[in-house]
Amino acid sequence: MSRVLIVGAGLTGGLCACLLRREMAHRVHIEVWDKARGAGGRMSTSRSPSNLFCTVDLGAQYITATPYYSRIHKSFYQELLMHGIFKPLEATVEGMSPMEQGTIHYITPSGTSSIVKYYLKESGAEVLFGHQLTHVYRRGQCWEVHRKEGLPEQFDVVVLTMPIPQILQLQGDIGSLLSESERQKLEDVSYSSRYALGLFYKAGVQISVPWVAKYVSNNPCIRYIATDDKKRNLVSEEFGPSVVVHTTFSFGMEHLEEATEKVQTIILQELHNVLPGLPEPETIKCQKWRYSQVTRSVTDCPGQMTLLAKPLLVCGGDGFTHSNFDGCVESALKLFEVLKSSL
Numbered sequence: 458m459s460r461v462l463i464v465g466a467g468l469t470g471g472l473c474a475c476l477l478r479r480e481m482a483h484r485v486h487i488e489v490w491d492k493a494r495g496a497g498g499r500m501s502t503s504r505s506p507s508n509l510f511c512t513v514d515l516g517a518q519y520i521t522a523t524p525y526y527s528r529i530h531k532s533f534y535q536e537l538l539m540h541g542i543f544k545p546l547e548a549t550v551e552g553m554s555p556m557e558q559g560t561i562h563y564i565t566p567s568g569t570s571s572i573v574k575y576y577l578k579e580s581g582a583e584v585l586f587g588h589q590l591t592h593v594y595r596r597g598q599c600w601e602v603h604r605k606e607g608l609p610e611q612f613d614v615v616v617l618t619m620p621i622p623q624i625l626q627l628q629g630d631i632g633s634l635l636s637e638s639e640r641q642k643l644e645d646v647s648y649s650s651r652y653a654l655g656l657f658y659k660a661g662v663q664i665s666v667p668w669v670a671k672y673v674s675n676n677p678c679i680r681y682i683a684t685d686d687k688k689r690n691l692v693s694e695e696f697g698p699s700v701v702v703h704t705t706f707s708f709g710m711e712h713l714e715e716a717t718e719k720v721q722t723i724i725l726q727e728l729h730n731v732l733p734g735l736p737e738p739e740t741i742k743c744q745k746w747r748y749s750q751v752t753r754s755v756t757d758c759p760g761q762m763t764l765l766a767k768p769l770l771v772c773g774g775d776g777f778t779h780s781n782f783d784g785c786v787e788s789a790l791k792l793f794e795v796l797k798s799s800l
């Protein structure tokens with residue numbers, strides 16, 4: 458049995474674990490580590506502290522399948538539709554950019570993190586949250602990995618799927634494994650930054666807006682608003698409604714280093730101007746996405762970069778493709794190819 462560590466319980470890590478398990482069930486022991494308290498990464502679904510059924514997607518909102526990706530990733534779409542993880546988006550989203558004819562949008566009734574949770578469950582991997590990788594050292598034919606708290610452990614293979622700046626922050630032997638040109642490629646990658654606000658309401662509150670989601674144009678702060686429960690087609694009276702707000706990238710950049718509470722106040726003030734009749738929420742969650750979506754991905758390494766072949770240390774994620782469902786599937790497939798030939 459080879460011991461494989463996948464760092465990152467986001468879509469790339471979750472799907473990579475699932476593919477590995479399906480093809481090599483009896484040859485690998487898979488552990489997935491994530492520094493967060495739950496699965497999803499940037500496909501994050503947050504719960505109201507006072508009503509566990511009231512949820513909001515703070516990161517990815519819906520999955521957009523162009524005709525090309527519907528075809529080449531057909532099996533992934535079919536499987537998620539068959540298990541009820543995906544449902545076609547029925548409502549119109551106001552202000553959405555026109556898409557190529559034949560493009561389909563999917564929503565996730567249980568939130569976008571349900572995609573990742575599905576793959577992690579399928580993988581049978583041991584998933585450990587609150588495990589932040591800090592150092593990676595080569596020890597003969599193994600990797601010794603250190604985390605923020607706890608004892609070092611050894612693995613035969615390590616797969617890194619976090620945003621690239623977080624890979625570059627790792628200490629130990631990683632720095633010396635990178636050639637000058639590889640380091641440059643990784644350093645050249647850029648991400649947008651933005652804030653997301655989740656507003657949770659008590660059951661029975663009505664949010665009266667004529668859309669389920671809307672792109673706001675010409676506002677320096679707010680780019681997107683959705684009544685998240687309606688977007689996901691939830692109809693139960695027991696769930697309070699929820700609203701998600703995304704800021705513009707320029708607002709995200711401008712306020713990146715400010716205290717989150719202060720930024721939350723600014724967004725709420727602006728939201729009041731855009732939607733004056735919006736009721737007071739019961740609770741609010743403000744999320745800073747320092748690494749939101751990739752604006753420039755790694756050149757010439759589509760899907761993955763192998764830092765060392767033996768023992769295998771490989772990195773992937775949307776930084777090696779593009780920031781959406783298909784970008785992560787593409788990267789997970791490339792990671793899987795490398796793992797398969799190495800194991």
Ligand SMILES: Cc1cc2nc3c(=O)[nH]c(=O)nc-3n(C[C@H](O)[C@H](O)[C@H](O)COP(=O)(O)OP(=O)(O)OC[C@H]3O[C@@H](n4cnc5c(N)ncnc54)[C@H](O)[C@@H]3O)c2cc1C
Pocket residue numbers: 464465466467468469470490491492493497498499500515516517518519520521588589590591618619620623651653703746748749750773774775776779780781782783784785
């Ligand atoms: C606001 C927003 C809106 C978006 N909208 C859409 C959309 O509508 N449709 C769409 O398809 N995509 C959308 N995306 C993009 C999509 O969410 C991402 O492309 C995708 O989730 C990336 O998945 P990943 O697994 O590659 O990385 P991530 O989801 O970032 O997963 C990496 C994981 O690594 C963990 N990690 C980081 N460092 C460490 C460490 N040292 N140790 C342990 N764990 C660590 C993180 O906690 C994280 O869980 C959006 C993203 C954002 C932020």
